[in-house]
Amino acid sequence: MVKEGGYLVHLYWGKRIREYNHSNKVRFEDRGFSPNPLESDRTFSLDTLPQEYPQFGTTDFRDPAYQVQSENGSTITDLRYNSHKIVKGKPNLEGLPSTYIEEEEEAETLEVTLIDSELHLKVVLSYTTFKDFDVVTRSVRFVNEGVEKLRLLKVASMNVDFHDADFDIITLPGARIRERHISRTPLREGVQSVESRRDASSHQHNPFLALARKETDENHGEVFAFNFVYSGNFLGSVEVDQFNQTRVNMGINPFDFTWLLEPDESFQSPEVVMAYSGNGFGGMSKTFHKLYRTRLCRGKFRDEERPVLINNWEATYFDFNEDKLTGLATQSGALGIELFVLDDGWFGKRDDDYSSLGDWFVDKKKLPNGLKNLAENIQQEGMQFGLWFEPEMVSEDSELYRKHPDWCIHVPERQRSKGRSQLILDFSREDVCEEIIQQISNTLSSAPITYVKWDMNRHMTEVGSGALSKERQRETAHRYMLGLYKVMEEITTRFPNILFESCSGGGGRFDPGMLYYMPQTWTSDNTDAISRLKIQYGTSLVYPISSMGAHVSAVPNHQVHRNTSLKTRGIVAMSGNFGYELDITELTDEERAEVMKQTFFYKENRSVIQFGEFYRLKNPFEGNDTSWMFVSEDQQEAIIAYVQVLADPAPAFSVIKLKGLAPYKKYRIDEQEKTFYGDELMNVGINVPMMKGDFQSFMWKLIEV
Known part of the structure; x- marks a missing residue:
């Protein structure tokens, strides 16, 4: 709704209603210390108004959705309504992942244009509603129509002002090998937030938050949920103000972010998916699962059953040769396993994690006959062949780094801190992206490869780019994500018959942005069945079962050193995309019989598990x-x-x-x-x-x- 002066006001978001007749129309009161942008009306203040896309500095003291700096140093903006249009369908977001439609009739999109006439800044708010989902997706586009440079300091993709604060906030915090545990906390006055400053969506916080009514449980009550379709730094902020109103906004984290917007340039924000449920968390999950399974994931494998795999990592680590791998594959195939995945150590001179990232060519010392020969031998055993990559990283001890030491994320004259003895390639650079696309494409073209595990094992430090000017250095992290998405789009398009699984030390980048390019994600490096109860339960709050990789590993478990039965490990792992990570040659006859039983059961029922309706019956966070x-x-x-x-x-x-x-x-x-x-x-x-x-x-x- 547009109020006097051209201010855009939020009225309602929730359960579908037949017709809106302003039963909760906005009320006004003269509030002390809440200034008035319209001199003629002391009851009208942006400080108390429920707004669609609020700004700071023109009488609203709450958390703004955006902030722009002009050439004179001022950060005051004043967006007013200009126009709107409704179009059938849902436009794509150029260079960014987003939900999509297959038929124009599935959705409608509202675009509202706001103008700051002083700055000649145009801001277009985009809202898409879906016919078959209780979902609204939102994004924002900034356009500089003036002659001076503008600097974006904050860009949230959405804002919602609720009329009350009677909510609990639900988030999915964690750590590596303890991802996406469920936190439920009452709202309080002030700001509560969830964010990442690691230049990845992270193990520590997922780009998700929800507001739930106090009485809401798995099956009953209202939930308002927000999920950011982005894989980098994010901020989801919830503020309860002095009048018990609640403001939620979510978008790129303004921490260490600015974007220089030249005249005639535009900036597109990523998308936020906003889901409403009147049927508790179960209803919310059902909406997210179906939407993401059918209108976020793409390609051949969106609707195809996923194979039972075995990964050699915990069986061999870096110590393997062709005979050892072929022997593992032979015994695995005999037990009903369908896909053999060769993990880290097959490339460059990679005998440990100190070298060779960036050198994506075969280590002929380990595999003298190359990948093609190994893959074909494994195929002869009736199995498919898959491969591990970590394309975003580079080792100092690598041919690539020695040739291009400036191709990593770095700040000149500063030390280059390493994580896992590796640096991060600067995907904000076109030349780096093209080199990696070519290297990965050469490898994938060289052998009959049907699966790729795409890993990423460190977060950014000393964030800067040798290819950007000094005034654009704080754009590095977002430009990196745009480059990464470009690389993923190119490679997955070139190789549509390969199943790609994303990974970041397990579940460190389990987000909707990744699922747009790769329909499944390795849920956690922690394969302990009991730990996985909470990890997989929390993940299922938002993400579909078909997106979760889950494997049986050896005991004592390599992460928490717990002993559990092969039966229990199998039952937990069969509740996702099923596989094994252990030395199959060391199993007893009894264990081999159990593996055969598990693989047979899973293959017989995987269509129900991967694509059926999922229901949570008992909560591991609440009981034994x-x-x-x-x-x-x-x-x-x-x-x-x-x-x-x-x-x-x-x-x-x-x-x-x-x-x-x-x-x-x-x-x-x-x-x-x-x-x-x-x-x-x-x-x-x-x-x-x-x-x-x-x-x-x-x-x-x-x-x-």
Whole structure:
């Protein structure tokens, strides 16, 4: 709504309504110390007005959505409504990942143009609503139509001013090998935020936050959720003001960011997906999952079942040769595994993590016959072949670095701090991007490769670029992301028949921006089944099961040194894109039989697991057990998983109430003779078997009869 003076006001966002007739129309009051931009009205102040895209310096003292500096040093702006239009469909964001549509009728887009007449600055707010999803996507474009240079200091992609503050804030904090745990905290006066300053979306904070009503749980209550389609620095800010109103904005983190906007230049912000649910967190997740699975992920593998893989890393680390790899593949194929992935160590002179990143050519000492021969030998065993890369990194001990020492992210005259003994290539540079595109393309063209794991194992320090002028140095991090997206777009387009999986020390870049280019992400370097209960549960709050890589590894676990049964490790890992990371040659006959059982079960049911409706039944953050289930779209099949963490003395009997079944359909559980109607299983529930010992589990299959 446009108020007097051309100010754009926010009225409502929530459950769909038939017709809006201003039942909650904006009210005004003369508030002390809230100045007035319209001299004729002392009740009108931007400090109390619910706004669509607020600015600082013209009577609003709350967190602004943007900030622009003019050549005279001032940061005062005054955007006013100019025009709007509604178009069918959803325009793409040039150079950036975003949700998309396949038919024009799926969505409508509102574009509102605001103008600062003094600066000749045009700002276009874009809103897309979807016919089939309770979602609004938002982004912003800045256009300099004047003659002087402008400097963008802050660019949020959206802002929402709520009329109250009766919410809890939900975020997904963590650390490497402990990603995306769920935090729920009451809102309080002041600012609460979630952010990354690491030039990656990060293990520490995910670019997601939600506001939930106090009574909201898994199945009931309102949730307003925000997810940033971006893989770099971000800030999601929630401010409760003096009048108990709540402001949320989200976008590129203004920390260490500016962007010089020359005359006639424009700047496009990334997209924020805003999802509303009136059916609790489960309803929110259902919306995100379907939207991301069908209108964010792209390409051949969006809808294809993902293969069962084995990764050689924990079996060999850097110590391997062609015979050892072929032997692993032979035994893996005999157990029903479909894809063999060669991890770190196949290139340059890579015998440890001190050298060779950037030299993407085969180490002939380890693989004298090259990748093609190895891949073809593995294919003869009935398996596909995949490969690990870390294209964004460079080692000081590499041919690439010796030839181009200025091609890394660095600040002249400053030391170059290393992480994992490596530096980061400067993808803000066109020449660096072209070199990596060519190197990776040469390798992928050299052998029958059907899968790539794209890793990234350090965050940025000494952030600067040798190719940018001094006045553009604070653009480096965002230009890096634009370069990375360009490289990913080019490579995934050139090789449409390769399944790409993103990774960053596990789940350090599990975000919607990555999923646009690569339909799955390695969820965590922590493969311990019990740790994964919380990691995968938290991840599922936003991201679909088809996007989660989950593997069985050896015990004691290499990250937390816990012993769990192969059965439990399998049940947890089968609740994602399934695979193994262990030395298959060291398994006992009993363990080999269990692996064969797991791979057979998973292949028989992966369509339901990867693409069915997902339901959370028991929360690992609230108790000693965890349970979840998958239901096929036609509700004819379902898979239930349950894990008990620690054994209790004199345990109580427990029941699980299932979800998502057809009430009128009859189901049989596995091979049991007894059948149950769906409404009984959902409303009455089914007994959980008594279990003895720690880390016990079961996985059941339900079939309509």
